[in-house]
Amino acid sequence: MNLIQSQFYTLFRYKDLLRELVVRDLKLKYRRSFLGYLWSILNPLLIMLVMTLVFSQMFRAGIDNYAVYLLAGQSVFDFIRNSTTMAMYSVLDNGPLIKKIYVPKYIFTLSKITSTMMDFVFSLGALLIVMVVTGAKFTPYLLATPVLVLQVYIFACGMGFFLSAANVFFRDIQYIYGAFLVAWNYVTPLFYPIELLPSWLRTLVEWFNPAYYYVQHFRDLVLYGCFPTMRIFVGGWIWAFVMLIFGLFVFKKTQDKFILYL
Template identity: 50%
Template sequence: MRYLKNFWKYKGLLREFVARDLKVKYRRSFLGYLWSLLSPLLMMIVLTAVFSSFFKFDIPNYPVYLLSGQIIFTFFSESTSMSMTSILSGGSLIKKVYVPKYIFPVSRVLSSFVTLLFSLVAIFIVILFTGVKITPEALFFPFPLLCILIFSIGMGLIMSVLAVYFRDMLHLYTILLSAWTYLTPIFYPISIVPDYVKTIIYSNPLYYYVEAFRDVVLYNQLPDFHTNFMCILFSLISLGLGLTIFYKNQKNFVLHI
């Protein structure tokens, strides 16, 4: 309860940090926020041209399939990568005045989430052009987005701590994300992979967030109980671990930044 009160007390500062991150991201950009729409569309066109010929018999409406997975994974990748450097880049401010340190990684995740929301327009456009039906089940789309947001906040808190104490993580995490991309069925159907690889994929939290999002925007159905349960479980575990690790180590940040 004390942490919630503290969070509410500094909500204005958190909002300013999010706005600052967005301004820095699109500073001197001619198209500005429009890139949040164009970037996933352009990437989808390229990947669709490359992979659709391979999977066209297994995956109907491949552009929507690809884009829905791509947007979820891109948000997670961007938000956690930005969170890693948040404490290090805010070191000068942390040393001068009291600021709740969790604001730095959380603001990075929230600014990336704003970009994700803009990217949803891209999915809507592709759905219209490909003729995918829009049903009442589509109204359930906020649920997987909320789950991946909570999961990313937890992971962002963990990664920000690791980056302070182990600078090599800044480089290792890039490699980890590359491997994570291929272990998440973004551009391929899970049916084509061997059983031992499926076991690994089923232990991948992002698999469930992607599947839940695809269920509502592509397959016109609500995610089943197992998918919903796994989404919530991984989100709560990530947030719990993130908060615990962050609060146990934040007092020593000034010694390492």
């Protein structure tokens, strides 16, 4: 825990830099875009529409409000995928700056994940639109969504710190992680019910797939109108902090050698 506390202290000192980096990332993403930030809402809507048309007839049996089921799961997984992928390149992309001045190196990784989190929050507008159109029930449990966002954010930070450090020394990690994301996407019940999986695989997914915890947590809040089970809720926090501690440990142990490989 001392490791996390020391990083929080450093983060407080450089909070203005972090804010500027996040704003820069958001502006660069939507630069010269006519619709700008509206794409954060339109993009998930378009993807949801296509996937609903493709998969609804195959997997919708036993799933109430398939559109919300699909978009809730996909939005959470997209946040994990996009934030960790961007974080993986954060140290390499800022190599020239790291060589010139002293800046806590993890700030660059954190800024990528934070800017992606802002995109994720904007994209929730698409989910609200789909909920209204499909007649989904709005319950007080929706107010607990920030807790889910915080869980996924902490988990993504941990993965991002590990990937950004690993990618400095092993450039092949970007290709390995790309293949891993494809497999991870299919073993996470995003567009199909988990009951379709064989019992042995279902057990592995329910206990050892962190994305499942966050997807199920979010669906409980927005689709089923209930608080997640204690296993899902506590398990989500455990995965988040275990990954954060692991990622910070790897990053801190290796960061002094970054300059030799940039």
